[in-house]
Amino acid sequence: xxxxxxxxxxTGMIVTPGVAYADPSPPQRSLxxxxxxxxxxxxxxxxxxxxxxxxxxxxxxxxxxxxxxxxSVTAAQERMARLKNQAGALARSxxxxxxxxxxxxxxxxxxxDSFLDGVSLxxxxxxxxxxxxxxxxATQKKLDGYAKAADERWKKLDGERKKKEDAKKEVETRLKDxxxxxxxxxxxERERLRRIEEERAREAQRxxxxxxxxxxxxxKEAGAGTSASTTEGGRAVAFAxxxxxxxxxxxxxxxxxxxxxxxxxxxxxxxxRAIPRTSQxxxxxxxxxxxxxxxxxxxxxxxxxxxxxAMYVGDxxxxxxxxxxxxxxxxxAGSMPILGVVRPG
Numbered sequence: 001x002x003x004x005x006x007x008x009x010x011t012g013m014i015v016t017p018g019v020a021y022a023d024p025s026p027p028q029r030s031l032x033x034x035x036x037x038x039x040x041x042x043x044x045x046x047x048x049x050x051x052x053x054x055x056x057x058x059x060x061x062x063x064x065x066x067x068x069x070x071x072s073v074t075a076a077q078e079r080m081a082r083l084k085n086q087a088g089a090l091a092r093s094x095x096x097x098x099x100x101x102x103x104x105x106x107x108x109x110x111x112x113d114s115f116l117d118g119v120s121l122x123x124x125x126x127x128x129x130x131x132x133x134x135x136x137x138a139t140q141k142k143l144d145g146y147a148k149a150a151d152e153r154w155k156k157l158d159g160e161r162k163k164k165e166d167a168k169k170e171v172e173t174r175l176k177d178x179x180x181x182x183x184x185x186x187x188x189e190r191e192r193l194r195r196i197e198e199e200r201a202r203e204a205q206r207x208x209x210x211x212x213x214x215x216x217x218x219x220k221e222a223g224a225g226t227s228a229s230t231t232e233g234g235r236a237v238a239f240a241x242x243x244x245x246x247x248x249x250x251x252x253x254x255x256x257x258x259x260x261x262x263x264x265x266x267x268x269x270x271x272x273r274a275i276p277r278t279s280q281x282x283x284x285x286x287x288x289x290x291x292x293x294x295x296x297x298x299x300x301x302x303x304x305x306x307x308x309x310a311m312y313v314g315d316x317x318x319x320x321x322x323x324x325x326x327x328x329x330x331x332x333a334g335s336m337p338i339l340g341v342v343r344p345g
Contacts, residue, residue, distance in 0.1 A: 031189060035196045038178050042323045045174035047307040048167050049250040049259055053278045055164035056251070062157040066150060073146045080139045086132055171250055175324055201335035208334020209316055213292040232271040232345060233297020239270035240311045240319045243328045248321040253277075258321045258328060260309050264299055267311060271297070273344045279309035286342035294341045302336045312341070 182190060208214055240263055246256060253262035261279045268275045276282050282299055283306040289298060294312050302308040310320030310333070318333040 031185075031192055031196060034181060034185070035193055035200075038181055038193070039197075041174045041178035041181070043303065043307065045171050045178065045250070046260070046323065047305055048170035048174060050261070050278045050280050050307050052164055052167035052171060052251055053259070053261065054281065055160050055167055057277045059157060059160040059164060062153050062160055066153045066157065069146050069150045069153065073143065073150075076139055076142050076146065080136070080143065083132065083136045083139060087136065175250075178324075201332060204337075205316070205332030205335045208332070208338070211334075213290065214316065214334070231297070232268075232273060233295060235271040236264075236267040236273075236297045236344075237311060237313050237319070240264070240267040240328075241313060241330070243267075243321075244319065244330065246321075246328045248324055248326050248328070250324065260321045263319075263321045263328060264309050264311055268297075268344045271344075275344045280306045282306075282309055282342060283339065286344055289341050289343045291338070291341055294343075298341050298343045300333055300341055301339045303339060304337075306339055308336065 182193070185193065243254070243258060243263060246258060248259060249257035250259050251262075252258050254266045258266070261277060261282060264279075264282065265275060265277055276285050279301060283301040286299065294300075296312060296314045298312045300310045300312055300318055302310070308320070310318035310331070312318050312333055313330070316333055317330055319328065319330050321328045322331070
């Protein structure tokens with residue numbers, strides 16, 4: 001029988017004949033129960049980490065957008081200043097002419113030739129004035145649009161900051177709960193818990209390798225390893241496997257620590273491909289491939305909520321950053337429930 005984590009608590013009772021009392025002791029919990037709870041906490045923490053990463057990316061985009069708007073506003077303001085100077089010069093010119101419109105002054109010109117030339121010039125002047133006024137109006141409209149856009153971006157930025165902070169609190173709470181639960185165990189119980197985790201992963205991998213779609217994959221990749229080092233996938237695998245032994249840290253994208261999608265992001269970046277930041281976005285946006293067609297460098301997405309990602313390296317194996325308290329490592333690609341496979345590029 002697995003070691004119990006919670007001992008029965010016996011309390012004093014007054015016993016009344018003929019009355020049945022429920023056992024006041026809390027139910028005992030096995031290591032298997034603790035394993036399920038710990039894994040559930042880490043899974044929830046990883047899902048919250050994906051939300052944190054997504055909010056961080058959105059916040060960064062909003063900040064860049066606000067900077068771009070500010071640059072556009074500066075350029076529009078400089079243009080407006082130039083247009084106002086031109087309008088001022090035009091007004092001063094009319095003032096020096098006594099304030100009389102050009103068309104009226106032409107009738108007082110004694111020379112017919114000068115009159116005809118003046119008509120042409122006056123027409124051009126009116127066109128220039130109308131053009132100037134139109135430019136002023138258009139520039140002012142742009143400035144008003146930039147002000148509205150900036151206000152919307154600030155509101156979105158505030159929203160993303162709130163999402164990021166909420167996700168951070170969720171991650172920290174789940175990790176703290178999982179750590180507290182594990183720390184209650186004695187050393188031998190923690191070792192047994194690790195063995196339970198490894199045994200379940202091996203069994204899941206064995207079943208996955210025995211499945212029909214995978215048989216062709218493992219046969220095709222057997223002995224191949226990562227020999228295709230000149231391909232993009234090979235370069236991504238080379239980068240990811242070079243990180244083995246580095247710690248998992250939520251929200252990290254290297255170079256010394258990684259979370260699961262941070263590792264795949266940097267690996268494909270090293271291969272020359274930009275991919276989305278989070279495992280959920282990688283699943284949503286990257287081209288999907290059948291398991292039977294997967295090859296080294298492809299990303300394996302896990303769990304129904306796409307909250308974990310690893311990189312397939314061949315021979316039924318993947319490299320990934322598992323969870324807090326673990327390091328980047330190789331593991332069976334089928335050791336967790338697979339949602340699907342995607343291929344960058």
